[in-house]
Amino acid sequence: MFDFKSLPSEVFPDNFLWGGATAANQLEGAWDQDGKGPSIADALPGGKERFAIAAQPDFKWKIDAKKYRYPNHRGIEHYQRFKEDIKLFAEMGFKCYRFSIAWSRVFPKGDETTPNEAGLVFYDQLIDECLKYNIEPVVTISHYELPLHLATEYGGWKNRKLIAFYENFAKVVLQRYSQKVKYWMTFNEINSAFHFPVMSQGMVPSNGSNDKNNVFQAWHNQFVASSLAVKYGHQLNPALKIGCMILYATSYAFDANPENQMANLKQMQDFNFFCADVQVRGKYPASTARMLHDYHVDPKKLEITDEDLALIANNTVDYIGFSYYMSMVIDETHADADASSGNLIGGVKNPFLEASDWGWQIDPTGLRIALNELYDRYQKPLFVVENGLGAYDKVEADGAIHDEYRIDYLRKHIQAMGDALTDGVDLMGYTPWGCIDLVSASTGQMSKRYGFIYVDLDDEGNGTLDRLRKDSFYWYQKVIQSNGARM
Ligand code: BGP
Numbered sequence: 071m072f073d074f075k076s077l078p079s080e081v082f083p084d085n086f087l088w089g090g091a092t093a094a095n096q097l098e099g100a101w102d103q104d105g106k107g108p109s110i111a112d113a114l115p116g117g118k119e120r121f122a123i124a125a126q127p128d129f130k131w132k133i134d135a136k137k138y139r140y141p142n143h144r145g146i147e148h149y150q151r152f153k154e155d156i157k158l159f160a161e162m163g164f165k166c167y168r169f170s171i172a173w174s175r176v177f178p179k180g181d182e183t184t185p186n187e188a189g190l191v192f193y194d195q196l197i198d199e200c201l202k203y204n205i206e207p208v209v210t211i212s213h214y215e216l217p218l219h220l221a222t223e224y225g226g227w228k229n230r231k232l233i234a235f236y237e238n239f240a241k242v243v244l245q246r247y248s249q250k251v252k253y254w255m256t257f258n259e260i261n262s263a264f265h266f267p268v269m270s271q272g273m274v275p276s277n278g279s280n281d282k283n284n285v286f287q288a289w290h291n292q293f294v295a296s297s298l299a300v301k302y303g304h305q306l307n308p309a310l311k312i313g314c315m316i317l318y319a320t321s322y323a324f325d326a327n328p329e330n331q332m333a334n335l336k337q338m339q340d341f342n343f344f345c346a347d348v349q350v351r352g353k354y355p356a357s358t359a360r361m362l363h364d365y366h367v368d369p370k371k372l373e374i375t376d377e378d379l380a381l382i383a384n385n386t387v388d389y390i391g392f393s394y395y396m397s398m399v400i401d402e403t404h405a406d407a408d409a410s411s412g413n414l415i416g417g418v419k420n421p422f423l424e425a426s427d428w429g430w431q432i433d434p435t436g437l438r439i440a441l442n443e444l445y446d447r448y449q450k451p452l453f454v455v456e457n458g459l460g461a462y463d464k465v466e467a468d469g470a471i472h473d474e475y476r477i478d479y480l481r482k483h484i485q486a487m488g489d490a491l492t493d494g495v496d497l498m499g500y501t502p503w504g505c506i507d508l509v510s511a512s513t514g515q516m517s518k519r520y521g522f523i524y525v526d527l528d529d530e531g532n533g534t535l536d537r538l539r540k541d542s543f544y545w546y547q548k549v550i551q552s553n554g555a556r557m
Contacts, residue, residue, distance in 0.1 A: 081488045082554035087206060087498055089166035090159060090505020090522070091456050092148075093213040093258065097508040098172060099145030104188035107178025108133055109215040110272050111142045116514030116529075123268055127275045131222050141509045141516060146525045147535055148506075152196055154537065155506055158523055160203035162543060163550035167205050168455055168501040169196070170213035170258065171243050180217030180235050181224075185242050193243070197250050207251045208455070208501065210315065211240050211299060213258035214511060216272035226272030226279075227288035230373065233295045240299035248306040255391045255455070256296035259317040261345040263289060269511065282365040287372055293348050294378045297385035304385070314349035315391040315455060318342050318444070320436035324401035324418065334400040336364070343447070346390060350448045352383040389498060390444055393456030394483075397423070397436035428460055428518065434482035441490035441497060451496045456503040457483055460510065460518040463540065471524050471540035480542070481557045488554060502546075506537070522546050 095111035102108070113131045114120055123129045148155055159167055173180060175189035200207045216226065224231055244254070263270045263285050271288040273279035296314065303310045319342065323334035339357045347355040362369055398417030408419040423431040437457070444452055459479035463471050480502060491497055504520030507527075512518075515529045522543040527533035548556050 080553070080555065081491045083491075084553070086553060087166040087208070087253075087453070087500070088550040088554075089164045089168060089205070089208070089499065089501040090162075091168035091208075091501040091503050092505065092508055093170045093210065093215070093511075094172035094175070095142055095145075095170075095213070095215040095509075096504075096511060097145045097148040097506065099143065099147045100149035101143040101145075103149065104175075104192070105178055105186040106172065106189060107174040107180075108218040109172060109174040110218055110221050110269065111215045113218055114142065114268075114514060116141065120512065120514050121266065123274055124266060124279070125275075127280075129274045129276060131218060131274065133218070141514060141527075141529075141531065144531065146506065146508055146527060148508075149192065151535070151537075153199055155523070156196075156199045156203065156205070158537060158539070158543075159505065160205060162505075162522060162547045164203075164205050164505075165550070166208050166253070166499060166501065167200050167505075168208040168210065170210035170215065172215050173212060173239055174215065174217040176242060177217060177235070177239055179219035180239075181220065181231075183238065190242075190246060193247070197247060201250060206253065207247075208253040208255070208499075209243070209247070209251050210255045210258050211243065212236070212256065214269040221272040221274075221277070225277040226267075226274075227291050228271070228273060228278060228284040230291055233291050233298070236295040237298045237302075240295075241302050244299065244303045244306055244310075248303065248310060252309065252311055253453075254299075254303060254310060254312045255315040256299050256312065256349075256387070257292055258315050259393060260289070260292060260296075260314065260349075261341060262317045264341055282367050283371050286362065286365075286367050289345065290372060290374055290378070293345075293382055296349060296387075297381040300385040300387060301381070311388040313389040313391040313453060314346060314387045315393070316342070316346050318392040318394050318440050319417075320394075320397040320433065320440045320443070321417065322397065322399050322420070324399050324404070327403055329403055330401055333402040336360075337398075337400050338443075340364075342443075346444075346448070348382060349387050350390060350450055352386040353379070387450075389451040389453055390448060391453045391455040392440070392444070393503070394437050394440055394454060395457060395503075396426075396430040397433040397439075398431065426459055427462065428512075430460070432459070432479060434486040437483050438486040438490045438493070441487065441495045442493055445490075445495040451498045453498045454487065454500045456501065458503040458520040460504075460520055462517060463507075463519050463524060465524065465526075465538065469538055471538060473540045473542050476520075476540070476542045477545045480546070484549065484554060484557060 507521035507525040510518040
């Protein structure tokens with residue numbers, strides 16, 4: 071029998087998880103307080119220099135207080151103001167809040183055996199503050215914030231020793247919070263290493279990030295580590311839902327030329343599906359051999375044991391978390407095509423779409439397509455854990471922020487999710503990115519803002535850090551109140 075409850079006005083299920091998303095390194099600040107060690111995010115330059123690292127063979131990780139002190143080191147001082155921030159989330163009616171646990175707050179160097187209790191106390195308080203308002207915490211275990219020591223001394227994720235260090239970290243936090251936190255994700259945007267292994271694998275060119283053998287080895291090590299976390303989490307509490315998290319960019323072939331269609335198929339397999347296939351289906355996809363060949367990876371150089379493969383097969387994820395900001399176009403046949411831009415991904419310009427000030431092509435229908443593609447392929451619950459518009463905001467004389475462009479972007483993407491639900495997709499929730507303004511991952515700056523809440527802080531570190539409600543704050547409050555019926 072068909073279930074007719076998904077009529078347009080009540081398309082979002084009653085238990086739909088409306089909320090917002092952040093990451094520790096982009097908002098906490100307090101980078102060296104209460105025993106926290108430095109993470110790779112604390113050693114990354116801001117501005118254009120950030121992505122330029124990928125082309126600097128001699129780049130060395132270092133903490134340069136002058137150059138890198140701001141902004142990741144300070145964030146938006148959420149560490150000090152988390153109660154005020156969670157209260158504002160509660161005022162919007164959040165049902166859940168996605169954040170990450172800074173690994174180097176818990177294990178300052180990453181390879182210790184005993185955790186830093188003061189670091190854990192912060193997360194005890196943060197989680198309890200969420201629960202006080204009935205906000206369900208959604209935790210990313212690792213979000214672009216590997217302890218720096220694991221990058222400098224061990225060379226990042228290509229080193230197998232990191233599996234045990236991650237396992238130790240994951241066990242500590244899973245054990246401590248397994249009765250309070252139901253939703254988890256093991257690695258943020260695990261597939262982003264495809265383009266920028268610096269942030270997700272802690273590898274720079276001098277550690278071999280330009281060698282795809284290393285990138286694949288690092289992925290494999292992360293898959294094993296993720297499986298160990300899933301295994302332990304389920305043993306602790308079978309009710310836990312532990313997901314993967316991928317960066318999804320719907321991609322289209324430029325035209326009906328079969329060459330472009332084939333190139334797009336490879337793009338979908340290699341970028342959008344490869345990591346999810348391993349984590350959701352529990353095995354490497356059939357396209358892996360072709361992919362290794364295309365990227366000149368020598369399979370004999372990869373260390374993959376039977377025991378690893380069994381772990382991966384037996385500990386698949388419960389749901390698929392993914393970020394969606396934009397779509398892209400694949401064109402292999404026109405050398406002169408106009409390039410588009412994204413933080414980690416590229417492609418050519420799509421004449422049917424508008425783009426953000428950073429060139430990210432805005433495509434709500436692409437989200438409906440993504441949800442259908444993912445659900446058709448995996449038949450697992452989906453969770454849109456990042457989405458949003460990075461924009462420059464202006465504060466009016468009366469303190470108001472009229473961000474109708476952001477409302478327009480989010481409204482269209484929520485409508486696309488509603489359409490996908492009517493298509494039959496199983497969608498658990500929606501946590502727009504940077505629900506409070508924070509440091510941008512790609513620029514390392516404040517001026518690229520996503521929040522419903524404005525934070526008074528500029529790219530040079532000037533400002534009161536006051537929190538102001540944008541127009542989108544009141545709009546999103548209504549969306550949640552009406553469970554997606556009023557937009
Ligand atoms: C994703 C990351 C986030 C976040 C977001 C927006 O790739 O998971 O950490 O920052 O993108 O990107 P940006 O801050 O570069 O605009």
